[in-house]
Amino acid sequence: MSRKFKAILLDLDGTLVNTLYSLQDTMNKTMESLGLDPISLAQTKKYVGVGSYKFVERSVEATANRLYREAEKWEEKDEDKAFDLDQQADEVMELIDEAHETYMDIFNDNCTFKAEPYPGMKETLDELKGKGWKVACITNKPLPEAIKVLDHAFGEGYFDYISGDDGTHPLKPDTGVVFDVLEHIGCSVEDCVYVGDTNTDMETAKRADIRSIGCLYGFRDQKELEEAGADVLVENAGDIKKAIEYLESV
Numbered sequence: 164m165s166r167k168f169k170a171i172l173l174d175l176d177g178t179l180v181n182t183l184y185s186l187q188d189t190m191n192k193t194m195e196s197l198g199l200d201p202i203s204l205a206q207t208k209k210y211v212g213v214g215s216y217k218f219v220e221r222s223v224e225a226t227a228n229r230l231y232r233e234a235e236k237w238e239e240k241d242e243d244k245a246f247d248l249d250q251q252a253d254e255v256m257e258l259i260d261e262a263h264e265t266y267m268d269i270f271n272d273n274c275t276f277k278a279e280p281y282p283g284m285k286e287t288l289d290e291l292k293g294k295g296w297k298v299a300c301i302t303n304k305p306l307p308e309a310i311k312v313l314d315h316a317f318g319e320g321y322f323d324y325i326s327g328d329d330g331t332h333p334l335k336p337d338t339g340v341v342f343d344v345l346e347h348i349g350c351s352v353e354d355c356v357y358v359g360d361t362n363t364d365m366e367t368a369k370r371a372d373i374r375s376i377g378c379l380y381g382f383r384d385q386k387e388l389e390e391a392g393a394d395v396l397v398e399n400a401g402d403i404k405k406a407i408e409y410l411e412s413v
Contacts, residue, residue, distance in 0.1 A: 166411055170350040171291060171403075172341065172373070174359035175302035175309055175327075176211055177381030179284060180316045184277035185270075186211055190222050192273070193266040197258055199226040208382040212361040214303045214334050215270070219263040227255040267305065274308040275315040281380060283401030285317060290404065297348040297355075299324040301341060303334040303363070323348050336366040341373070356407055365391035376406045 176182045187207040194201050202210070202222050210221040230252035237245040288298055299322055302309050306327030313322060324347045326340050333339055345351060357368035360381025368375035369392050377393030379385055380400065388396060395406045 166353065168354060168356050168374075168407060168411060169295065170297040170299065170345075170348060170355035171288070171407075172299050172301050172344060172355055172357045174361070174364045175300050175304055175312065177208075177360035177383070178281075178358055178364070178378050179300060180278050180280055180312055182274070182278045182312060183207055183382065185274055185312075186218070188276050189266060189270045189273045190218070192269050193219070193262055194222060194226070196265055197262055199223060199255065199258070199262075200229060211382060212303065212363050214328055215267065215305055216263050219266050220259050223255060223259050223262050227252040230255065270305070270308055274312050278312050278316060280316045281400045283399055284403075287400055287403050288317075288321075297323045297350055299326070299344050299348055301326045301335065301344055301357075301367075303328055305329075335363050336370060338367060338371040341367060341371040356410060358403060360388070362387050362391035365393050368392075374410045376403060376410075 173179050176186065183204060187202060187204055190207065191201040202225060206225065211218050230248050234245045234248035234252065237248065292298055300309065300313060304327050306329040309327035310325055313325060324344050326344050328334055345355070352371055352373050355373060356376060357364065357373045358376045358378065359365060359368070360378040361383045365375050365377060365388060375392070375394045377388035377396045379388070379396055379398050385396065395409055397403055397406050
C-alpha cells in the first residue's frame with residue numbers, strides 16, 4: 164500500500180556530512196600524544212558509528228593488537244621479549260579512558276576540520292523542507308560537536324531537531340532516541356524515512372519499524388547495508404528523493 168512521508172531522519176557521519184578527515188585527524192593527534200599507532204582512513208570508517216568512546220577504544224586496541232601479534236611471533240624464539248610485548252599491550256589497553264578524554268578535548272576544536280555536506284545533500288533537504296517536511300538528525304556523535312558540525316555544514320537552525328550523545332540516554336541502535344525525536348517533531352514512524360550509512364543505522368530503523376535508505380557513498384559497504392536490512396540503497400545524496408518516491412510506492 165502506498166504512503167506519503169513527511170519527515171526524514173538522518174545519521175550525521177557518513178550520511179549528512181563527510182566527517183572522515185576530522186575523525187581521523189583528531190584520533191591521530193590523540194594517538195600521537197600517547198605514543199600509539201596512527202589509524203588509516205579505512206580504519207576510521209570501520210571504527211566509527213557507535214559513539215566516541217567505542218571509536219577511541221577500537222583505535223587504542225589496534226596498537227595493542229599489533230603488540231599482541233608481535234608477542235606471539237616471539238614466543239618460541241625469546242620468551243622474555245614475548246612477555247615484554249604482552250605487557251606493553253596490556254599497558255596500552257589501560258590508556259583507553261585517558262585517550263578518550265584527550266580525544267574529546269581535541270575534538271571540540273577540530274570536529275569541523277574538512278567537514279562538508281555530501282554533494283547533493285543540501286539541495287535534497289532544501290527541496291524537502293520547501294515541501295514542509297521535517298528534517299532531523301540522529302547521531303551517536305557527542306551532541307555539542309554534532310551541533311557544531313551541522314551548523315558549520317548547513318547553517319544554524321537548519322534542522323528541526325538534533326539528537327546526539329549527551330550522556331543521558333542509550334545510543335543507536337536503541338530506538339529510544341528515535342521516538343524521542345519523533346515526539347519533538349510531532350511525527351509518527353509511519354510519517355518518516357530513515358537515512359544512514361552503517362549497520363547500526365539500518366538496525367535502528369528496523370527496530371523502530373521505519374523504512375530505511377542506505378547510503379553507499381558513506382563509511383560502509385553495500386554488503387553490510389544489505390545484510391542489515393536496508394530497504395533501498397543510494398549511490399549519492401541526490402538519489403535520496405528517488406528512493407523516497409520508491410518507498411512511497413511500495
